[in-house]
Amino acid sequence: MIDLHTTATANGYKASIMLEEVGLSYRVLDYDLVKGEHMKPEYLALNPVGRVPTIVDHDVPDGPVTVYGTPAILLYLAEKTGQLLPSRPAARAKAYEWLGIVSSDIAPAYSGQFVFNVIAPAKDPWAIGFYDKLCLRLLAPMESRLAASRHLAGDDYSIADVIAYPVAAVSMKRFPGDLAGHPNIARWAAEVGARPAVQRGMKVPR
């Protein structure tokens, strides 16, 4: 059994989609970030970063394995099950590359865009303009990749698509203009979003 410590955000959905895709049984622990449940000592003992998602895998010979953060969780589960990691070196390298692009370029840009457009008590036009432009700029390489390739790592669906889909479905969707002008991202998002495991994962924890 795997414990999934999560919440209903794009990052949480990346982990739940992956668990649904690989077919491992898991138990969901839903954190209320507004109440600060992710900063309680019990959770910090598990993950000192104090963010979700984290998984705890109890089905390992030497005791439970704890993994925090979506790229690490996806790689861990792909290696554990032998699923969703391309076997050919070129496609595997692309899967790693897009895991990094989504986690350290695209997702933080949309997070900043959301913070300054929606959460910030005072609207700072410079910060809003900075993140709006950055988000649009980072859509361009994804659009051209998906114009040339059915999925992000190549022909086959992989962890690169699992990590990117919730960003498209949640963060890109709420961005002004949605995916207008990015027909290949829209085509890919419709295809990935139709997968039963993706639909189940997008409903976890709520």
Ligand SMILES: N[C@@H](CCC(=O)N[C@@H](CS)C(=O)NCC(=O)O)C(=O)O
């Ligand atoms: N790099 C991490 C980011 C995780 C993250 O940003 N988690 C957010 C929820 S989406 C969180 O726990 N925020 C609470 C906080 O920072 O206090 C990943 O890819 O999983």
